[in-house]
Amino acid sequence: xxxxxxxxxxxxxxxxxxxxxxxxxxxxxxxxxxxxxxxxxxxxxxxxxxxxxxxxxxxxxxxxxxxxxxxxxxxxxxxxxxxxxxxxxxxxxxxxxxxxxxxxxxxxxxxxxxxxxxxxxxxxxxxxxxxxxxxxxxxxxxxxxxxxxxxxxxxxxxxxxxxxxxxxxxxxxxxxxxxxxxxxxxxxxxxxxxxxxxxxxxxxxxxxxxxxxxxxxxxxxxxxxxxxxxxxxxxxxxxxxxxxxxxxxxxxxxxxxxxxxxxxxxxxxxxxxxxxxxxxxxxxxxxxxxxxxxxxxxxxxxxxxxxxxxxxxxxxxxxxxxxxxxxxxxxxxxxxxxxxxxxxxxxxxxxxxxxxxxxxxxxxxxxxxxxxxxxxxxxxxxxxxxxxxx
Amino acid sequence: xxxxxxxxxxxxxxxxxxxxxxxxxxxxxxxxxxxxxxxxxxxxxxxxxxxxxxxxxxxxxxxxxxxxxxxxxxxxxxxxxxxxxxxxxxxxxxxxxxxxxxxxxxxxxxxxxxxxxxxxxxxxxxxxxxxxxxxxxxxxxxxxxxxxxxxxxxxxxxxxxxxxxxxxxxxxxxxxxxxxxxxxxxxxxxxxxxxxxxxxxxxxxxxxxxxxxxxxxxxxxxxxxxxxxxxxxxxxxxxxxxxxxxxxxxxxxxxxxxxxxxxxxxxxxxxxxxxxxxxxxxxxxxxxxxxxxxxxxxxxxxxxxxxxxxxxxxxxxxxxxxxxxxxx
Numbered sequence: 001x002x003x004x005x006x007x008x009x010x011x012x013x014x015x016x017x018x019x020x021x022x023x024x025x026x027x028x029x030x031x032x033x034x035x036x037x038x039x040x041x042x043x044x045x046x047x048x049x050x051x052x053x054x055x056x057x058x059x060x061x062x063x064x065x066x067x068x069x070x071x072x073x074x075x076x077x078x079x080x081x082x083x084x085x086x087x088x089x090x091x092x093x094x095x096x097x098x099x100x101x102x103x104x105x106x107x108x109x110x111x112x113x114x115x116x117x118x119x120x121x122x123x124x125x126x127x128x129x130x131x132x133x134x135x136x137x138x139x140x141x142x143x144x145x146x147x148x149x150x151x152x153x154x155x156x157x158x159x160x161x162x163x164x165x166x167x168x169x170x171x172x173x174x175x176x177x178x179x180x181x182x183x184x185x186x187x188x189x190x191x192x193x194x195x196x197x198x199x200x201x202x203x204x205x206x207x208x209x210x211x212x213x214x215x216x217x218x219x220x221x222x223x224x225x226x227x228x229x230x231x232x233x234x235x236x237x238x239x240x241x242x243x244x245x246x247x248x249x250x251x252x253x254x255x256x257x258x259x260x261x262x263x264x265x266x267x268x269x270x271x272x273x274x275x276x277x278x279x280x281x282x283x284x285x286x287x288x289x290x291x292x293x294x295x296x297x298x299x300x301x302x303x304x305x306x307x308x309x310x311x312x313x314x315x316x317x318x319x320x321x322x323x324x325x326x327x328x329x330x331x332x333x334x335x336x337x338x339x340x341x342x343x344x345x346x347x348x349x350x351x352x353x354x355x356x357x358x359x360x361x362x363x364x365x366x367x368x369x370x371x372x373x374x375x376x377x378x379x380x381x382x383x384x385x386x387x388x389x390x
Numbered sequence: 391x392x393x394x395x396x397x398x399x400x401x402x403x404x405x406x407x408x409x410x411x412x413x414x415x416x417x418x419x420x421x422x423x424x425x426x427x428x429x430x431x432x433x434x435x436x437x438x439x440x441x442x443x444x445x446x447x448x449x450x451x452x453x454x455x456x457x458x459x460x461x462x463x464x465x466x467x468x469x470x471x472x473x474x475x476x477x478x479x480x481x482x483x484x485x486x487x488x489x490x491x492x493x494x495x496x497x498x499x500x501x502x503x504x505x506x507x508x509x510x511x512x513x514x515x516x517x518x519x520x521x522x523x524x525x526x527x528x529x530x531x532x533x534x535x536x537x538x539x540x541x542x543x544x545x546x547x548x549x550x551x552x553x554x555x556x557x558x559x560x561x562x563x564x565x566x567x568x569x570x571x572x573x574x575x576x577x578x579x580x581x582x583x584x585x586x587x588x589x590x591x592x593x594x595x596x597x598x599x600x601x602x603x604x605x606x607x608x609x610x611x612x613x614x615x616x617x618x619x620x621x622x623x624x625x626x627x628x629x630x631x632x633x634x635x636x637x638x639x640x641x642x643x644x645x646x647x648x649x650x651x652x653x654x655x656x657x658x659x660x661x662x663x664x665x666x667x668x669x670x671x672x673x674x675x676x677x678x679x680x681x682x683x684x685x686x687x688x689x690x691x692x693x694x695x696x697x698x699x700x701x702x703x704x705x706x707x708x709x710x711x712x713x714x715x716x717x718x
Contacts, residue, residue, distance in 0.1 A: 224408055231655030232673065232692050233416075236685065239677035240419035322539050326659055329541050330674055345541075349663070351560060354549055361549070364542040372537035 045307065048384040055380020061373035069182045073142040076176035077156040080339055082140060084161055084171040086112065089357050090123055092166040095133070105133040109160050120356070131160045166359035168347060177344055178363050184340040186370065188255055189320040193313045195259035200266030201309060205301055207267065208274030209293070215271075222264045230261050234323060238332045247338045254333055258320055269312050273305050307385040314378035318371040325367045341367050391715060394708060398701055409693050414461045417686040423453050424477045424680045431679075464683060474683030478676070483687045487669055491691065494661070494668040497584070498653035498695075501591035502646060509596045510642070513603025514635060520608065528600060535597035540656045543590045544663035551586070559586065560665040587664055591656040595649045602645055606638035640711050647703030654692050 050056055068075055078084075087110070097105050109129030115122050137156040144150045156162065165174040207218040237257045241250055277283060286296050302309075327333030328342025329349070336343060344363040348354050354361065425448050453460070464474050473483040516525040551559035558564040562583050563576065570576050610616060611634050619629045661668030669688050676685040708714045 224405065224412070227405060227409060227693055227697055228412075228689075229651040229654040229692050229696050231658055232689050235658075235674065235677060236413075236416045236689055237419070239685075240416070242421050318537070325539060326541055330659070330662065332674070332677070348545060351548055351552065354545065355552055358549055358553075361542075361545055364539065364545065368538045368542060371539070372533060375533055375536055 041307075045384045049380055052380040052383060054376050055384075058373040058376025058380065061369065062377055065182060065186060065370055065373070068179060069186050070145065072180045072183050073144055074150070074152065075154050076173075076179040077139070077153055077162055078173040078176040079140050079142060080172075080177060080180045081337075082172065082176075084167065084173070086171065087123070087161050087163070087167055088169050088171040089121065090161070090163055090167040090171075091357075092359050093161075093163050094125075095162075095164070099130065099132075106130045107133065107157070107160070107162050129160075131157050131162070133157055133162055165362050166357070168357075168360060174344075174359065174362060177339060178341065178366055181339040181341050181344055181363065182366065184251070184334065184338060185321060185324065185342070185367070188251070188258070188324045188340065189317045191252075191255045192258040192262060192320040192324075193316050195255060196262035196266050196316065197309065197313055199259065200263035201270055201302065203263070204267030204270030205274050205297055205305070208271040209278060209297060209301060218267070222267060225261060225264050228261075230323070231326065233261065234258065234327055235330065235332050238327055243335075250334060251338060254324065254327070258323055262316060262320065266309075266312055266316065270305060270309070273308055274301055277301060277304055311378060311382045311385045314374060314381050317374045317378070321367065321371055321374070325364075391708065394715065395705060398704065402697055402701065405697065406694070410465055410690055411461070413686050413690045413693070414457075414464065417682045417689070418457065420680055422680070423448075424682060425453060427678075427680045428477075464686065473687040476676075476681055476684040478679050478681040478684070483684050486672065486684065487688060487691070490667050490669045490672060493666060494654070494657045494670075495695070497587055497591060497657050497660075497666070497668060498650070500584070500588045501595070501653055501656070502649060504588055504592040505595040505599055505649065506642070506646070508592070509599035509603055510635075510639070513600045513638075514607060514630070516600065516604045517607035517611065518630065525604075529604075532597035532600050535593040538593075540590055540594065541659045541663055543593065544587070544660050547586050547590065548664065557582070559583070560663075562666060583666075587657075587660045587666055590660055591653060594656070595652060598649075599642060599645060603638060603642060606641055607634055610634045610637050640707065643703055643707045643710060647700040650699035650703075651696050654695060 073079075090110070093107050095105055095107055097103060099106055107130075108125035108127060109131055110123040111126045112121060112123050114120065133155050134157065135155050136152050137158070138151045139153050139156050141149060141151040161167075161173075163173050163175065165178065167173055168177075203218050207215045234257060237260070238254060241253055245253070283296060283300060286300055291299075324333055324340060325342030325345065328335075328340055329345045331346060334340050334343050341363040345361070345367075348360040348364070425444055429444060455463075467473060471484060473487075475481070476483050476486055479486055512528050516528050519525055548559050551557050563570075563579050564583075611630075616629060616634055619633045620626070624633075657668045658670030658673060660666065661670035662674060665671070669692070673685065673688045675681075676688065
């Protein structure tokens with residue numbers, strides 16, 4: 001049995017409490033000039049967001065990934081193209097952290113030989129030879145962020161090799177290549193989403209705001225674009241990129257191709273939001289005050305939908321990263337010398353290669369982790385974007 | 391209902407015409423044509439073609455004609471089931487892709503069934519036991535399923551099956567079964583090669599559907615008619631099955647329509663990695679060699695599959711939900 005009487009008593013009590021609170025707020029407003037007690041919407045979102053532990057973890061991972069990408073040349077012990085031909089297809093090395101009871105990371109030196117049966121190259125750690133891992137070591141010069149010449153690296157060895165994630169067939173360090181490849185994998189999502197956002201926000205907001213034939217036309221275009229399955233359409237479009245184009249041009253063309261479909265989703269979401277907002281009193285008030293359409297769109301509608309734009313773009317990132325790696329994996333997206341996670345994974349297509357050198361698959365885990373982190377972050381942001389519900 | 395179906399079919403015709411035009415333009419985008427790629431391939435292997443042979447090849451394939459004429463040639467064959475001629479395989483396009491289209495449809499269909507069968511019970515369980523251990527485990531697994539790319543899952547399965555289980559994981563049959571005549575053993579072998587791609591293709595969708603089913607059911611369980619059903623003394627099982635799930639399932643049908651493009655995309659990649667004869671591998675090859683009628687037809691047919699899938703989902707929704715029927 002539900003205790004209706006008790007419940008109505010409770011509601012009455014709540015109502016009285018609320019009244020008392022309102023009165024005290026009104027009192028404070030009158031007594032003090034400043035409105036320090038009013039929490040801004042962004043602040044409420046932030047509060048709700050940091051309470052969501054998984055979303056915070058996702059956000060932290062993303063932040064770490066982007067920081068690493070920014071300082072990739074510093075973090076990576078080797079350059080992208082540095083070949084250590086003496087160590088091709090080296091499996092990930094074991095790192096020892098303590099020597100004689102104190103912290104001194106080292107790896108063992110390697111003795112190369114051939115497997116008597118398969119004639120495959122194998123490397124045996126030489127316990128006699130300890131190679132200490134040095135921090136802030138001066139190695140191959142590079143340009144930090146492509147601007148500042150430097151040669152200090154986070155870690156490295158003076159002789160031999162340190163390879164956390166193994167090497168590929170040409171003796172290139174996979175760890176370095178993954179770290180440097182993250183620059184492209186992670187920025188292609190950012191640039192792609194930014195482009196989709198520009199097109200999507202503009203067309204989506206106009207579609208919802210103007211309605212009528214503008215809305216109709218934009219919706220028909222979206223329908224046509226979305227009637228194509230995404231991966232095949234992307235494949236057909238990227239196959240059209242001429243092979244002789246310079247890398248930078250290929251990179252931007254691919255982001256444009258990705259956002260060619262991406263914007264439709266953003267536009268649809270924003271249109272729905274604007275359709276609801278359009279009927280709100282503050283828009284009517286702006287219109288009555290003589291504001292132009294452009295003013296209303298840019299000063300009222302876009303700021304009002306900003307939190308949703310952020311959520312939608314975070315949730316759109318995984319699809320972009322995924323699409324780029326899938327296309328590059330198939331050999332249609334980016335191609336060397338551009339190096340992304342997908343390009344690195346292309347080496348791991350072949351089952352024979354995969355069985356012998358399974359560590360070549362590792363870039364795929366980076367793809368998965370970044371997507372997972374973006375999903376966690378986006379989910380938390382979506383909950384936080386609506387701070388008024390519990 | 392019939393009027394609704396006819397209206398939807400008629401509405402699809404202009405879309406199809408626009409799509410065929412766009413497809414043709416996209417396929418024509420790469421610089422050069424099939425003959426230039428063929429020439430480059432021959433040159434790469436040390437041979438050469440003189441200009442008159444090149445010209446003759448172009449004329450024979452009709453590549454010298456204006457674009458509009460080429461487009462019309464391609465499209466006008468559709469009603470007769472003629473989708474043009476593959477330049478690389480020297481065979482009619484339809485003969486090359488018919489069987490592959492069948493595998494694509496089969497795998498996608500099975501993956502859709504898999505998604506539904508798995509996500510609905512889990513979604514119901516999670517909604518009824520919100521924030522329980524099971525709910526949390528499933529939502530974490532769901533996130534994981536959403537995040538691991540399908541090509542990665544295929545690669546991992548390939549390595550795991552070969553290294554740990556010691557079974558063949560690529561192709562439709564194990565090597566020793568390929569040439570065997572049909573028997574129960576061969577059929578079981580086929581099934582053993584079919585379920586992994588189906589599961590891999592279905593993982594992402596399953597994760598999404600679980601979340602949607604859980605959310606829907608949670609909303610509905612809080613509605614007044616459910617409270618009414620409970621308060622008039624119905625057994626909880628009946629309340630959930632006949633009152634709540636019945637309503638929560640409607641959005642799942644329209645979401646199923648939205649899963650079809652993902653299935654098509656996924657069938658390409660999974661087919662490529664696991665060497666399953668879907669249209670994927672041949673589509674990739676045709677794009678690279680600029681075998682335009684083959685590539686164009688595959689892109690077009692995949693789009694048509696998507697349109698038909700959405701159409702079927704809409705009809706199913708109208709059939710299940712009378713409100714939609716009356717609105718039309």
